[in-house]
Amino acid sequence: MVFFVDPELARMREEYAQSGLHETTAGNDPFVLFAKWLSDAVAAGIVEPNAMALATASADGKPSVRIVLLKGFDLAGAVFYTNYDSRKGRELEANPHAAAVMLWHPLQRQVRIEGAVSRVDPAESDDYFADRPRGSQLGAVSSPQSQVVSGRSELEVHFDRVESHFAGRSVERPEHWGGYRMEIHTIEFWQGRQNRMHDRLLFERNPTGWDVERLAP
Numbered sequence: 001m002v003f004f005v006d007p008e009l010a011r012m013r014e015e016y017a018q019s020g021l022h023e024t025t026a027g028n029d030p031f032v033l034f035a036k037w038l039s040d041a042v043a044a045g046i047v048e049p050n051a052m053a054l055a056t057a058s059a060d061g062k063p064s065v066r067i068v069l070l071k072g073f074d075l076a077g078a079v080f081y082t083n084y085d086s087r088k089g090r091e092l093e094a095n096p097h098a099a100a101v102m103l104w105h106p107l108q109r110q111v112r113i114e115g116a117v118s119r120v121d122p123a124e125s126d127d128y129f130a131d132r133p134r135g136s137q138l139g140a141v142s143s144p145q146s147q148v149v150s151g152r153s154e155l156e157v158h159f160d161r162v163e164s165h166f167a168g169r170s171v172e173r174p175e176h177w178g179g180y181r182m183e184i185h186t187i188e189f190w191q192g193r194q195n196r197m198h199d200r201l202l203f204e205r206n207p208t209g210w211d212v213e214r215l216a217p
């Protein structure tokens with residue numbers, strides 16, 4: 001069997017020429033900087049600027065990664081929503097630590113976060129669930145996320161059954177679906193620069209605030 005691999009792949013590279021990220025302008029509160037970078041990504045018209053790759057690991061240390069959407073970010077941490085019985089949910093219950101990365105490619109920026117994860121308050125999940133479009137609510141109730149199914153029709157039959165069940169009334173949040181909050185123990189900002197001399201500033205929590213260090217690119 002012959003696999004097609006673009007011979008240009010190894011030679012593809014982008015020259016990064018953005019202005020830099022300096023210790024002085026970064027400030028000493030990474031939440032303020034993160035909020036600024038996220039709003040820059042929104043202003044730049046990036047599609048789903050809140051998408052992040054979320055890495056979890058099983059109890060015996062085997063990693064897995066997938067995209068989820070960041071739905072909240074404050075001093076308590078970064079919030080995303082999912083199915084608690086999914087692969088990521090099961091891994092987080094067994095090993096409540098995660099790492100995540102967001103890429104805003106047109107801005108040549110990446111942000112990495114790491115920290116402990118816990119379920120958000122059920123009331124907070126209820127509020128967010130109630131705010132979702134009805135179709136997404138029905139999908140969340142009906143889909144046994146990450147489980148093997150016999151085919152698409154099994155999912156469609158299940159969706160239709162759930163839709164009829166909730167006909168004429170609001171959809172209740174199922175217990176197996178809700179939010180996780182990832183505490184921010186470390187957060188690293190990466191800004192692409194010329195000649196691979198990128199800027200990397202790593203903020204690490206200390207008992208009173210943050211330590212900041214520059215990492216080599």
Ligand SMILES: Cc1cc2nc3c(=O)[nH]c(=O)nc-3n(C[C@H](O)[C@H](O)[C@H](O)COP(=O)(O)O)c2cc1C
Pocket residue numbers: 048051064065066067068069070080081082083086087088089145146
């Ligand atoms: C752009 C994008 C956004 C997504 N957002 C979410 C999300 O917020 N929550 C979620 O559970 N899955 C989301 N997914 C689907 C996940 O990537 C993944 O397929 C699913 O959560 C099952 O992962 P798991 O089997 O590792 O638990 C998203 C996928 C994409 C491509």
